[in-house]
Amino acid sequence: MAAKKRPPVSRVRVRVPATTSNLGPGFDAVGMALSLHCEVDLEIDRSRRGPARVEYSGEGAGSVPDGESNLVVRSFRELLPKKRLPFALRFKVRNGIPLARGLGSSAAARLAGLLAAAAARDFKFSRPEDALAHAVRLEGHPDNCVPAFFGGFRVCVSSETPMLHFPVRVPKTLGIVVCVPDFEVSTEKARKVLPKQVPLTTAVDASSRLALLLYALETGSFPLLKKAMRDSLHEPHRAKLVLGYEKVRAAAERHGAFGACLSGSGPTVLAFTPRSAERQAAIGRAMARAFRRAGSGARAIVLDVDSRGTKLSWGG
Structure with missing residues (x-):
């Protein structure tokens, strides 16, 4: 056949x-x-x-x-x-x-x-x-x-x-809000601003905070996320490319986010939040408002893993 x-x-x-x-x-x-x-x-x-x-x-x-x-x-x-x-x-x-x-x-x-x-x-x-x-x-x-x-x-x-x-494991009780500004930052450009070498103290700080981040997620210790998500390795350099970043992060935390950081190389800012539609909406509005005050339009999106x-x- x-x-x-x-x-x-x-x-x-x-x-x-x-x-x-x-x-x-x-x-x-x-x-x-x-x-x-x-x-x-x-x-x-x-x-x-x-x-x-x-x-x-x-x-x-x-x-x-x-x-x-x-x-x-x-x-x-x-x-x-x-x-x-x-x-x-x-x-x-x-x-x-x-x-x-x-x-x-x-x-x-x-x-x-x-x-x-x-x-x-x-x-x-x-x-x-x-x-x-x-x-x-x-x-x-x-x-x-x-x-x-x-x-x-x-x-x-x-x-x-x-x-x-x-x-x-990321606990289901943890919420996510991203705030996406109107401008772009290419990964290539964001990598070019990084130093070729960093002090030992910077490397130690980054590794210890990463360990803290993983502990906070695995155990549901969300109040630790604010300190865990503070970075000294790449964010201080990339933040210069993201108009209003520090104010957007501060606005998120001021309105109830557990912690916030650049998403990848930016310019989007990600916040871990309580899993509450009302709280997440308020955090997203605050982040978008901070971007607008810095001179850029932005939209907030509530997401899941x-x-x-x-x-x-x-x-x-």
Whole structure:
């Protein structure tokens, strides 16, 4: 009996959460998945050839490159260059993650493209870590890719081979508010302002506060978060790129947040809060108001931890 031919059209769907990273003292070491998502639908038409097309909606619409220059497509091509999959590709991207705001938008796009390519070729990574390692290599650091892939709060040790990562429990009674200003700060620019060397006392302070942060989360000792999230390693340098940062953080804490910090490299500010709709709304309004007083528009968003991570489905 003749083998059945594969259908000429295949479809893949990937859903990747936003992430926050660093959480104050955990520079390039900790990250957490959040309840905003980038969803990518890929349609592969094996009856035709041609360049990729991208239909894009949501955050960044109108400013994101389309076609082969789109980050999702470029990541897809890392696994499946045109010579291996020359067929017509149509990507539908629905992005709910603000771009260049410290919420892991590039990690989400890279993971979406990579995993769409894996599904398109029925490629089976021997372990989930193989896919993750590829994404981390593209991104350059693990603290967004790891939580985006697995969900939840993750600690990463990228200097080990293979990379180590493990989960940290975040109590369900802890709330999250992010305040997203209207301006962008690229990760590249935020890394350029960092010193090449730091005093030993700074390194010790950062490591001790990271330990305190993990203890506060694991035990539900939320009043410790204010001290735990104070950073001396990277935030003093990056704060100069974020108009009004100190006032936004102070406004969050003054209105009841347990602690606040830059989300990733900024400019978004993240606050851990009581899990109360009324309190979270008040904290968000105060943070947005502080950004406006500093000269920038801003919007506050109440979020949850995304515990599911990246989801992938495909079919003919």
